[in-house]
Amino acid sequence: MTADAKYDVVAIGNAIVDVISRAEDDFLVGHGLHKGGMTLIDEAKSSDLYEAMSSTTVISGGSAANTMVGLASLGGKAAFIGKVRDDEPGHAFRHDIQASGVHFATPAATDGATTARCLVLVTPDGERTMSTYLGACVALGPEDVDEALIASARIFYFEGYLWDPPRAKEAFRRAAIAARNAKRKIALTLSDSFCVDRYRDEFLDLIRSGHVDILFANESELHALYQTADFDTAIKALCAEKTLAFVTRSASGCVIVDHGAVQTAPAAPIERLVDTTGAGDLFAAGVLFGLARQYPLQRCAAIGALAAAEVIQHYGARPEQILSELLAQTPV
Amino acid sequence: MTADAKYDVVAIGNAIVDVISRAEDDFLVGHGLHKGGMTLIDEAKSSDLYEAMSSTTVISGGSAANTMVGLASLGGKAAFIGKVRDDEPGHAFRHDIQASGVHFATPAATDGATTARCLVLVTPDGERTMSTYLGACVALGPEDVDEALIASARIFYFEGYLWDPPRAKEAFRRAAIAARNAKRKIALTLSDSFCVDRYRDEFLDLIRSGHVDILFANESELHALYQTADFDTAIKALCAEKTLAFVTRSASGCVIVDHGAVQTAPAAPIERLVDTTGAGDLFAAGVLFGLARQYPLQRCAAIGALAAAEVIQHYGARPEQILSELLAQTPV
Numbered sequence: 001m002t003a004d005a006k007y008d009v010v011a012i013g014n015a016i017v018d019v020i021s022r023a024e025d026d027f028l029v030g031h032g033l034h035k036g037g038m039t040l041i042d043e044a045k046s047s048d049l050y051e052a053m054s055s056t057t058v059i060s061g062g063s064a065a066n067t068m069v070g071l072a073s074l075g076g077k078a079a080f081i082g083k084v085r086d087d088e089p090g091h092a093f094r095h096d097i098q099a100s101g102v103h104f105a106t107p108a109a110t111d112g113a114t115t116a117r118c119l120v121l122v123t124p125d126g127e128r129t130m131s132t133y134l135g136a137c138v139a140l141g142p143e144d145v146d147e148a149l150i151a152s153a154r155i156f157y158f159e160g161y162l163w164d165p166p167r168a169k170e171a172f173r174r175a176a177i178a179a180r181n182a183k184r185k186i187a188l189t190l191s192d193s194f195c196v197d198r199y200r201d202e203f204l205d206l207i208r209s210g211h212v213d214i215l216f217a218n219e220s221e222l223h224a225l226y227q228t229a230d231f232d233t234a235i236k237a238l239c240a241e242k243t244l245a246f247v248t249r250s251a252s253g254c255v256i257v258d259h260g261a262v263q264t265a266p267a268a269p270i271e272r273l274v275d276t277t278g279a280g281d282l283f284a285a286g287v288l289f290g291l292a293r294q295y296p297l298q299r300c301a302a303i304g305a306l307a308a309a310e311v312i313q314h315y316g317a318r319p320e321q322i323l324s325e326l327l328a329q330t331p332v
Numbered sequence: 333m334t335a336d337a338k339y340d341v342v343a344i345g346n347a348i349v350d351v352i353s354r355a356e357d358d359f360l361v362g363h364g365l366h367k368g369g370m371t372l373i374d375e376a377k378s379s380d381l382y383e384a385m386s387s388t389t390v391i392s393g394g395s396a397a398n399t400m401v402g403l404a405s406l407g408g409k410a411a412f413i414g415k416v417r418d419d420e421p422g423h424a425f426r427h428d429i430q431a432s433g434v435h436f437a438t439p440a441a442t443d444g445a446t447t448a449r450c451l452v453l454v455t456p457d458g459e460r461t462m463s464t465y466l467g468a469c470v471a472l473g474p475e476d477v478d479e480a481l482i483a484s485a486r487i488f489y490f491e492g493y494l495w496d497p498p499r500a501k502e503a504f505r506r507a508a509i510a511a512r513n514a515k516r517k518i519a520l521t522l523s524d525s526f527c528v529d530r531y532r533d534e535f536l537d538l539i540r541s542g543h544v545d546i547l548f549a550n551e552s553e554l555h556a557l558y559q560t561a562d563f564d565t566a567i568k569a570l571c572a573e574k575t576l577a578f579v580t581r582s583a584s585g586c587v588i589v590d591h592g593a594v595q596t597a598p599a600a601p602i603e604r605l606v607d608t609t610g611a612g613d614l615f616a617a618g619v620l621f622g623l624a625r626q627y628p629l630q631r632c633a634a635i636g637a638l639a640a641a642e643v644i645q646h647y648g649a650r651p652e653q654i655l656s657e658l659l660a661q662t663p664v
Contacts, residue, residue, distance in 0.1 A: 092390070
């Protein structure tokens with residue numbers, strides 16, 4: 001990594017507004033939703049599900065966008081590339097990410113689908129189940145990639161969810177070339193186990209062709225990637241990859257696999273679990289913040305754990321506290 | 333009160349969507365806002381202030397609307413009359429209040445101003461400062477009052493904020509006549525000390541002409557009503573009114589003045605104060621729930637305190653927990 005970077009991390013992801021409500025498990029069953037997963041739905045299904053939901057809270061979201069907001073809240077320099085429509089939710093998404101200190105200059109789509117919406121159902125156990133209408137995200141393409149911006153960040157981060165909209169992976173490819181030309185690191189989050197099921201071969205190919213220096217996954221995503229139900233088997237497979245990987249295990253902390261060398265790191269304590277939405281996104285924010293500063297891996301994981309612990313103690317995937325202050329109060 | 337009521341309470345109020353963000357005290361000073369108060373602003377000022385705000389959370393609000401949602405959450409039967417526009421925020425307001433179990437059938441305005449928006453700034457001490465663009469609320473008029481609905485509720489509740497939009501007090505008058513003809517109780521919340529400053533004589537006239545059976549106020553609103561800085565003087569003045577009054581004093585609980593007889597009731601314990609928005613609204617919800625069931629006044633106040641304690645421990649003025657479950661766990 002070179003030291004002359006303007007940004008710590010630049011990310012490409014789906015630009016989404018979250019619409020959150022509480023729901024009982026029966027509601028998920030009644031609407032055929034996979035608990036804990038992310039299901040893609042069309043606009044009509046999104047409207048129907050919204051009408052059936054209880055009272056909502058609306059907060060900007062999007063996995064990689066949440067990670068960039070977390071990074072900025074920690075005091076890092078972050079930039080985001082993603083597509084909204086020039087409508088009210090799109091304006092709110094732009095307001096919120098910019099107000100959080102993240103550089104965001106991707107022009108809004110002026111026609112086509114509305115800004116993406118994710119209906120987030122939080123069950124009494126704190127687990128979240130997501131149904132996403134991708135909307136304007138399908139308009140993201142390579143023309144939205146500012147190569148100079150990509151080159152100006154220490155790490156280029158992208159989400160597996162990008163494989164869902166049709167042309168976003170072309171945007172990824174253009175960005176990946178720009179990152180490599182500037183000798184930057186590339187980081188991928190696997191996003192969701194169902195998403196891994198959809199694009200397993202492509203993700204494995206990305207990892208094995210040397211496009212991924214840093215990999216984020218949770219336990220179920222790792223199982224989906226290697227098609228195994230046994231954690232040790234999955235970690236063994238991961239050890240064979242030429243990457244630095246962080247595998248999160250909820251309250252059990254995380255496993256760090258550094259080009260075959262395995263270590264574990266603990267989760268941070270919480271008072272009460274409210275909503276797991278954004279746990280992985282904020283963990284990645286903390287790790288990327290540390291990696292950009294070349295902190296030891298254990299310290300990177302500890303910052304990730306702290307950020308994740310903050311976000312799961314309230315509704316929404318964006319931090320409520322200023323994470324740099326939280327970090328100052330709880331040195332790791 | 334007659335026993336044959338379909339609803340416990342029907343309320344008229346401003347139908348508003350809250351846009352909430354955290355802010356430092358300096359931000360309030362820099363934008364000339366009165367901490368703890370509600371300031372009316374026009375659409376242009378609302379846009380300017382929004383752009384200057386940090387990342388936001390959007391949750392339906394409106395004082396009397398919040399009270400009706402709280403009443404329904406406690407297990408009461410509630411109805412609301414208020415005006416939104418047929419736009420996205422208006423649709424969200426309708427979705428949320430109906431999903432909360434409140435009857436809401438006022439038709440949306442099909443032209444004119446957008447749905448009302450309240451910009452809520454929450455300072456680190458948990459205090460909220462509100463700037464409201466009334467928008468479509470100005471379209472509320474007597475034609476929106478369903479007299480049969482008013483007659484079908486044990487209590488008719490209205491907010492002092494109704495005096496701000498030009499024709500809403502005409503709606504109040506029509507509703508008050510319908511309530512009296514059906515021998516129903518009428519309840520008023522004074523809403524805000526600046527609001528009381530604007531309409532002091534009218535509010536005193538309403539109270540003294542026998543239009544108000546039940547009065548809700550906090551300490552500063554009571555001071556504004558009687559233009560005194562001394563609490564005992566204000567309570568003495570209140571003792572001369574022919575009403576049942578509940579005066580809230582934040583963490584110090586409340587004072588109940590029942591046609592001149594004074595008693596106090598405690599606040600409910602909380603773990604941490606996050607956002608005071610909705611404290612008075614939810615206190616009123618609990619009291620109205622109890623009064624509609626002819627509970628003793630101390631029990632009414634205790635239910636109000638419990639509901640207020642729930643709402644101030646998270647962002648937003650709508651309860652996150654199901655209040656009837658909370659009440660079952662914490663019998664009062």
